[in-house]
Each structure stands twice: as C-alpha cells, then as structure tokens.
Amino acid sequence: MKRYTIAVRALCEFTAKTGDLDLRFTPSPTAQEGMAGHATVTARRGSHYQRELALAGDFGPLHVRGRADGYDSAAQRLEEIKTYRGDLTRMPDNQRQLHWAQAKVYGHLLCASQALTQITLALVYFDVGSQKETMLQQEYSAAELKNYFEQQCERFLQWAAQEMAHRSARDAQLEQLAFPYAGFRPGQRELAAAMYTASKRGVCLLAQAPTGIGKSVGSLFPMLKAAAQQQTDKVFFLAAKTPGRQLALDAVQVIRASAALLPLRTLELVARDNACVHPELACHGESCPLARGFYDRLPAARQAALDVCLPAQQQRILDRQTLQDIALAHQVCPYYLGSELARWCDVIVGDYNYYFDQSAMLHGLTVMNDWKVSVLVDEAHNMVSRARKMYSADMSHSSLRVLRKIAPEALKKPLDRVQRQWNQLVKEQQADYQAYAELPEKWLGALQTAASAISDYQNEHPTYNEPLLQEFYFNALQFTRLAESFGPHALFDIEKRAGRSSAHSDSTLCIRNIVPAPYLAPRFQLSHCSALFSATLSPWNYFHDLLGMPDSTAWVDVESPFVAEQLSVKVAAHISTRYQQRQQSLLPIAHLMGQQYATQRGNYLAFFSSFDYMEKAAQTLAEHYPDIPQWSQTRRMDEAARADFLARYTPDSCGIGFAVLGGAFGEGVDLPGARLIGAFVATLGLPQVNPVNEQIRERMDSLFGAGYDYTYTYPGMQKVVQAAGRVIRTQTDRGTVYLIDDRFGRPELRALLPAWWHVE
C-alpha cells in the first residue's frame, strides 16, 4: 500500500463519530469568528505557549497530520480550542467525544515527537458571544494515547486501502481518457486546450466561449484529463441554476459512457430544502428518524453509495434521486449523506454557494483536507451578482416592528434598544436614501446584544419556534459578521419609504457588497485552478476586478462556430428607448415587429427593460397587428407557467413572445431551429439610474476609474448579448436580431457585441 495522508480531524470524524445527527447546537461560529476566537484564547496564554503546532505521525501506510491549537510546555498541557455560541451544556455528547478524539490523537503525536511519558489534554471551549473560556482537562499516559491512536488508524486502514485503490484506478483511467466524441466541435478544442493548459500551469482562467460548442464536456474533459497528471483530488463543477447542474451531470455521463472502466465518483449537491424528506421535522434524533442513529448507519450507507458508482457494478451518478434511494434504504438523511459523500467523490456538481459563500461546505472541506481542487464555474457572468448577494445583508424596520409585538417578554428590551437606535438613525437622515462611510456602531452594538439575547432565549426554550425570530436572528448574525469585514468593497445605506402615516412608513438598513473580490480572491488562490466560463465575459477586466481573480489569470476568447451569414443584426437607430421617449417608441417598435413578421413568419422573442414597457408594447402590437399571435411573460411566473411560455415555441408555431430583459427568458433558454428565428431587444439593459446605483457608480469610479461602465454599460450589454444569443443555437440556425435604440450605433457599445456578429 502506498502512503495515505489524512488530516487528524478527518480521521476522527471518520472513526469516532457515532449516534445522532443533531443540529440543535447551532449556528456554529463562522470561519472568521473561529479564527478570531482562537487568536483571543492563544493571546491570553504565556510566552512558553506554542501556537499552531504542526504534528504528524505514521501508522503503516497511514500518514496522519494536523496542527494542534496550542501547547503549554510549562504545564505540559496540549489544548484543543473550540469556538461555540450558546449554551455549552447543550452540546451533543457525540460532538464532545469527537473533540476528545482529536485531542487524544494530537496528544499521541506530541508525546511521540517529544518523547513525553505523560500529558494533560484540555478542551478549551470559547464562547464567541461572551468571550469566556471553559476548560475540560484530563491526564493521559503516552502509552494510553498510543494505543488510542493505533485503534483509530486500524479502523480507518481498510477504508484507506479502498480509497487508494480507487484513486490509482481512477488516475490510470484518466490518464488514458480519450475525448468522448469522434471529434471536437468547432471552438470546443480551443476551450478544452485552454482549460488543460490552465490546469497544467496551475492558474485561473476566464473563458468566453459561445453557445453551441459543447462547453460542459469541453471544460470537464480537460480538467479530468489533467487531474491524473496534476494529482488533483477533486473537480467542483459549479452552476448558477438547476438546469446548469443537469448539463454538468450529462457531461459526466457522456464521458463515462465512453470510458467503461473509469471509476469516477460523481455527486450532485442539492439544497437542504430540496433534499429533505421530512420538511416538517427538525434535524435531530428526537424529531427526525433519519437523524436518529445517523452516524451509526452512515458507514453502510456511505459504502453502498460508493459501490453504485463502480464500473463493475451500476456505474451510477449520485444524483438527487439515487442519493435519496440509497439514504432511505439505510434510513439516513439524504442531505447529510450527500455532505458526507462530498469527502469521497471525484466530481462534485452543485451551486456556486457550495464553494464561494461565507460558510461554503466545499471550501471548508478543501481547507481541512488540504485538497488540490479544480473549480469549474459555468455561466460565470452570473458570478458578480450572485457573489454580491452572498456577502450582503439587509433588514427592514417593519419586520422588526412586527417581531417586537410578538416577541417573548424577555426579548422586548433588547429589541426595543435596536428599535430606538434605528429610529435615531432614520430621524437624523434627511434624504430618503443615503449611503454612509461608517457603520452605525451604536445600532450594531444593540443588534449584537439582541442576537445574544435571542440565542440565550432559544437555548433556554428549545421548543420555542417562531420563524420571524429565527429570521431576525440569522439576519442579525449575517449583519454583524459582515460588519467585521466592512470596507471599500461595500456600502452601508439606509433607505426610507414614506407611508400613509408614521406607523406605515418603513426603512431598510443594508450592508451591500458591491465588489466581492476581497471575499472571493482567497477562494481562487486556494484552488489549484479555477476556470470561469460563459458566452458573455466581456470585458474580461470587469470580471477580473470585481471577482478578485489573480493577476496570473489566463484569458481566452473562443472563436464562435457561427458565421455572420447566420445572423442578420439590425440596429433600429430611429428609435430611442430612453425613459422619456418610451411612449413615442411604442408605435415604431410595433411597426418594426409587424414588418419583420410579415417578411418572415415564425417565432420571435421581444425583450424590454420593464414589465410596464413590455405590456404597453404588447398592447400596441395587438392593436395594430391583431393577427400576430403573441404571449407574454408575467410577474412571478412559476415553473409551470414558464414551461407553458416556452412550449409555445414549436417548429411549426408562429408568433412573438414578450419578455423582460434579464428575466427568466433572457438566458438559459435553448430554442434551436425554427423554434426561434429572431429577437427584438428594445433596451440597452442598463440598470436603472437610482440612488443605489449612483452610489455604486461613484465607488466603481474611485476603485477602478470606470464608474459608468462597471455599473451600467457592461452589466446591461451582457444581458443584451445573452438575450440575443437565444436566436442562433446551432450551426444550421438562421435568424434576425433587432437592436432597438439609437445608442446601439455607438462604437463603444458595438465593441461589446460578439466579434462574429456583422451589424448591418
């Protein structure tokens, strides 16, 4: 057996976790709070205290390594520091046992390295709220600890042997992996080569690659191929939306179908709300049967899940349904089984947030296990807006008022304090909207106190379950966490909304991230290679700057497989869609549509900047061209209604579908051939000029010297190109796009259109 390296924590989680899954002792502190807590505790220790002690030891082929939190050589005491929030007595026993297991393994490694015969082990629990420590201590002989260490290793050895066999079989197959199709599609080879080179060089990549070249296979194949040579542990394939996950799973299926012996373990991560089979229950053994004895049944479920991936067996992908079937067969929770399997799978498909948000699971596992990972980010033009949301928080006064009324007596005082500070802020603000350079410290202090009071109350009343209070609590935590890292990358603003009376007026307080770079840059640095790809990643510096991509990031603009003759692009320069001229634009737009439809009957999409504009345009067309069939997007369309809208687009149907740019039909819609032959884009897609966007513009100007473009032009034009991109999906498609606005004639905007378009 070759050497198998495992982190102390991962070893103990595998061997020493038993009993129920129990999430009642949550929310746990964030990674930042954890680090700050550790720093506080170790700063309190004396000069003979060694911090972050690197320790390692071997047992047969197993190499166990990690960093013990601290060692007091004078007291001969090894400390394992754990940060927590809430009531320590409510910590589940099995969690405490796990902490002792880690301390004992570190204890053995230290005794062995320093030839100690005796040691004191201490669990130091640090309350991030009160900043108080609770220390539990126990004496051990070196012989006892050695014995314990060997027992844990013995338990893991069989699994390690299986993992190593899997890894070498996987890498051997990946090394010989051939492209799954007879040939590359045009553009696909260029994309694949850029991905492969980026992985080989260990750099990030921004890849603009048009639709229709087979991006999913074109990105996953080279990353897998490189994995064997680069010794990459995992590939994370991250998507913005559910259909994107399916495309990734389909790509895995294609690759595996062409490599019958490839043992590629692939997992789909699904949000807890969607994976849970008992949404009416809580995640602990007293409530949910799938949490009861979870860790006792986990080993069999884990093995069963990995077995179905084997080529000799079913060669299945662990998608949502397969995972649920296995979980239920073993009576364990499918969601938490999925989280466990992320440790053992090769390709993990999930939403962006699994790697990029504040407490992202895949990021946490990568750090803990020191994995070498490649990260693929599909439809990456969504990353800026998605990441901004991950690192923003807001709170409305009206919800605080409602909560204040229904809150238990014990919480009224701290909530009142928040409300008083809030009223003061609103009173001092003259304008309806204002952004501030500083955070309101007094209000934040009151919010922090209220959050601690809620946490205490919930600990004392574990059956109390008021969703509004929960929501407020989680919001308050998010606010206080983001406040710690507040800086030029974010705005703090207050928006006031007048009502019929003061009782009906409202206000919102918001920490609004506008440049996610400081949060995302460490994630890119941690990965071996992160490749972001989309049909619209221009200009690349916009994404590079806002997302915090390393300076070594490579950039590729893959040539389109489509040719200018396929798409007739016309600018309707005689029409202005500016707000003031919208009314006058309606009739010319209707005539334009009517004439195009008369010239070429078929299916069209028409995009507008708002529902209001869209509805008026649809009405005008109906009045003047009543024979043209039409259908419209509606506000808050559910999935079924969206499917109905798209079902109107058949190879034999004709008509115009009205939609809002940047909405459900502006991207991710695939209507090849006669299902869609043209689009009218009656807007530049510019975000509304409002006080928030103006603040963003100012900040973008000071940070990047390109305020207007970074706030308005680039996000708008990306939506335009995405929407127009619905028309040509294959090399046999033909179509027409009308860009309706005189400003589309400007050279700086033309420069943002795909190079293969020929604007007539």
Ligand code: SF4
């Ligand atoms: S099934 Fe649902 S309630 Fe039960 S443990 Fe899983 S997520 Fe929690």
